[in-house]
Every structure is written in C-alpha cells, then in structure tokens.
Amino acid sequence: MTAILPGATIGILGGGQLGRMMAMAARSLGYRIQVMDPDPSCPARFVVDACFEGGWDDARVAADLSRGCDVVTLEIEQVSIACLEAAAKYAPVRPGAGPMRIIQDRILQKKWLAEHRAPLGAWRAVESEAELAEAIVALGGKAFVKSARGGYDGRSQVKIGFGDATAAADAWRLLGGKPCVAEKALDLDREISVMVARAPNGEAKSFPSALNHHENQILEWSVIPSSVPVDLEKRAQKLACDIAAGLGIEGLLAVEMFVTKTGDLLVNELAPRPHNSYHASELACVTSQFEQAVRAVCDLPLGDVSVVQPAAIANLLGDLWLGPDGESREPRFDRALAIQGVSLHLYEKHKPRKGRKMGHLAAVGKTPDEAVERVMAAKELL
Numbered sequence: 001m002t003a004i005l006p007g008a009t010i011g012i013l014g015g016g017q018l019g020r021m022m023a024m025a026a027r028s029l030g031y032r033i034q035v036m037d038p039d040p041s042c043p044a045r046f047v048v049d050a051c052f053e054g055g056w057d058d059a060r061v062a063a064d065l066s067r068g069c070d071v072v073t074l075e076i077e078q079v080s081i082a083c084l085e086a087a088a089k090y091a092p093v094r095p096g097a098g099p100m101r102i103i104q105d106r107i108l109q110k111k112w113l114a115e116h117r118a119p120l121g122a123w124r125a126v127e128s129e130a131e132l133a134e135a136i137v138a139l140g141g142k143a144f145v146k147s148a149r150g151g152y153d154g155r156s157q158v159k160i161g162f163g164d165a166t167a168a169a170d171a172w173r174l175l176g177g178k179p180c181v182a183e184k185a186l187d188l189d190r191e192i193s194v195m196v197a198r199a200p201n202g203e204a205k206s207f208p209s210a211l212n213h214h215e216n217q218i219l220e221w222s223v224i225p226s227s228v229p230v231d232l233e234k235r236a237q238k239l240a241c242d243i244a245a246g247l248g249i250e251g252l253l254a255v256e257m258f259v260t261k262t263g264d265l266l267v268n269e270l271a272p273r274p275h276n277s278y279h280a281s282e283l284a285c286v287t288s289q290f291e292q293a294v295r296a297v298c299d300l301p302l303g304d305v306s307v308v309q310p311a312a313i314a315n316l317l318g319d320l321w322l323g324p325d326g327e328s329r330e331p332r333f334d335r336a337l338a339i340q341g342v343s344l345h346l347y348e349k350h351k352p353r354k355g356r357k358m359g360h361l362a363a364v365g366k367t368p369d370e371a372v373e374r375v376m377a378a379k380e381l382l
C-alpha cells in the first residue's frame with residue numbers, strides 16, 4: 001500500500017456538517033477536497049474546491065466526482081451501493097461497498113452483529129404490520145421501531161408502549177410500511193460510543209470512549225473521556241475494535257453502545273464515518289476524529305488518540321433560532337462565548353428547522369463534569 005500524500009484530492013460523498021469538518025481537517029493537512037451532495041449550498045460547500053450536485057443514488061455524479069479524486073470517502077451511510085461501486089472504478093472508496101451494504105440496513109447490521117456474537121438487546125426483523133404487532137408483544141410491549149433504511153437523529157423511529165397510544169398499525173403506517181426492526185425498550189444506565197480508525201495498511205486505533213446524553217432520541221451533549229469504570233472501558237474498546245476489524249473497515253467506525261441498569265454492555269448501532277459524539281475530540285484529543293478520518297483513508301500513520309484535556313459538546317438545534325411563536329431569532333452567541341473555555345461551531349445551514357443540527361458549542365474543563373457543566377451553561381445563555 002502506498003500513502004496518498006498531501007496535495008492529492010479527497011472526494012467525500014455527502015457535504016453535511018461531518019463532510020464539512022472532515023474537509024476542514026483535510027485542508028489543514030494540505031489536501032484538496034471535492035464533495036457530492038443533493039444540496040448545492042450544503043455545509044461543506046464553503047470549504048471545498050468543488051461541490052457536485054447529486055442525490056444519494058446518483059451513480060453518474062458519484063463517478064464524475066471520483067474521476068478527479070485520489071481517494072473517496074463518505075460522511076453519510078445512506079449513499080447507495082451503486083454510487084460506491086461507480087466511484088470505485090476511478091479511485092479507492094473507503095470504507096468500501098462490502099461493509100457499507102451491511103451497515104446501511106439495520107436488519108442486515110443486526111444480523112451481522114448477532115452472527116459475530118456482539119451483545120445486542122432483544123430485537124426482531126419485521127416485514128409486515130402483523131409481524132410488528134407480534135414482535136411488540138414478544139418484546140414485552142415497550143419497543144423502539146426503526147426503519148431498516150434511511151433514519152438518523154431519531155427520525156424514522158417510533159416508540160411504542162410509553163403511555164401514548166401508538167398502536168402497531170399506526171407505527172407501521174408512520175414508518176411508511178417498509179421493513180424495520182423492533183427493539184425492546186431497554187432500561188439505560190448510560191450511553192457511550194467508541195470511535196475506531198483503521199487504515200488499509202492494517203493499523204487500527206480506537207479513541208477513549210465518549211459519554212453521550214440523548215433527549216428525544218437526539219444527542220444533546222457528549223463528553224470525552226466518558227469516565228466509565230476501567231473494566232467496562234476495556235470491554236467497550238475490544239468490542240468496537242473487533243467489529244471494525246470483522247467488517248474490514250477502512251476509515252472510521254463509530255460503535256454506539258448502551259450500558260443497561262443491569263450492567264450489560266450492548267451494541268446499539270454502527271456509523272462508518274465521523275460521529276457527533278466525537279466532535280469534542282477536536283479539543284479533547286491530540287488528534288481529532290476528522291484528522292484521523294483523513295489519515296485513515298489516505299493510508300497515513302494514525303494519530304495519537306490520547307486525551308489532553310476533558311472536553312464536551314452540546315448540539316445546537318434549529319429550535320434555538322425559532323422564537324416561541326415560530327418567528328426567527330438570533331441566538332446570543334456573544335453571551336455563550338463569554339464563558340471561559342467555550343468555543344462555537346456553526347455549520348452554515350441556511351434554514352433552521354426544529355430538530356435540525358445547526359452547530360455545536362464545545363467546552364474544555366478540568367474534569368469531564370466541569371466540561372459538561374460549562375457547555376450546558378453556555379447553551380442556556382443563547
């Protein structure tokens with residue numbers, strides 16, 4: 001294998017905030033970057049050399065992008081296999097179509113994890129309304145139902161049995177009558193994630209785990225390091241590294257995990273790209289997840305993942321730009337930035353919508369708790 005050295009061009013399928021921050025890290029290293037995205041004014045647009053307009057299944061545009069690139073990677077798992085294969089005719093695509101085919105379908109992903117003995121909560125693959133009704137009973141009445149394809153940030157998911165009266169028939173209809181997985185609703189003690197990077201030359205490195213807090217199925221804040229007990233950290237690290245190796249990932253793989261009230265460590269889901277729960281790595285670690293992604297796909301030596309200081313992030317959703325009556329307002333960034341150790345990241349998304357990730361605040365602290373307190377205090381001031 002030969003490294004793809006600075007000066008070369010990296011293609012990214014997807015130009016959202018993850019593509020944007022990866023592109024910024026790639027620029028710092030001296031690479032040129034091209035992205036493909038359905039939206040010509042996507043967040044990455046403003047920091048790349050070229051933006052190709054194309055949907056997630058537009059293989060022709062993916063090929064056009066790849067023709068001018070030395071390597072192609074991605075920032076969203078919904079990119080079609082046809083796109084990945086079309087791009088692979090002109091440049092290596094990392095991660096490749098093999099692992100992507102498994103990860104982009106929740107049913108295949110869970111089957112793969114089960115076959116490879118990764119610990120999972122109880123779940124059922126569901127292909128009809130009747131199967132869903134049956135699954136919900138079998139799972140104890142409280143469940144998360146998730147579309148097999150296409151969901152993120154709690155979208156394409158329905159909760160059942162939480163007091164509201166969503167029936168199986170409604171859930172099936174809400175999710176578009178397509179294959180999905182039903183998962184037993186677990187009693188969570190906490191959620192963590194582990195980011196693994198693997199280079200084509202075989203080198204692999206995993207970051208210390210992040211602790212993640214969700215509200216309404218969307219990540220609210222996240223902190224590195226997670227401060228979980230050492231034995232749990234070891235199990236989480238091994239689990240994530242084994243999965244990344246088993247899948248043959250080239251690039252990044254984030255493994256989201258549940259720690260249940262009964263002490264079980266279970267895999268929630270996989271993301272083969274930079275991950276929201278590692279945005280704090282920019283402040284917390286010697287090497288950020290974005291730089292690590294670039295090193296991994298370019299087959300460079302992987303960077304040091306040690307923690308230099310605890311750091312936390314809090315997501316900024318479009319709701320913050322909308323007043324109580326839906327009128328638009330500008331968050332008071334000046335107030336948030338007055339807090340020591342706080343920094344601001346905005347993704348240049350032009351239309352704030354409820355639940356849409358517009359940016360994040362980050363903060364360092366002497367301890368992980370202090371970092372979280374600071375970032376949440378700063379967010380309160382917006």
Ligand code: ADP
Binds near residue numbers: 154191
């Ligand atoms: P997304 O792809 O939107 O991130 P996830 O499957 O990770 O979807 O679900 C989002 C969040 O919803 C999880 O991080 C967790 O907080 C909650 N959640 C999802 N599935 C379950 C479950 N089976 N039991 C308890 N909480 C869950």
Ligand code: MG
Binds near residue numbers: 256269
């Ligand atoms: Mg998730």
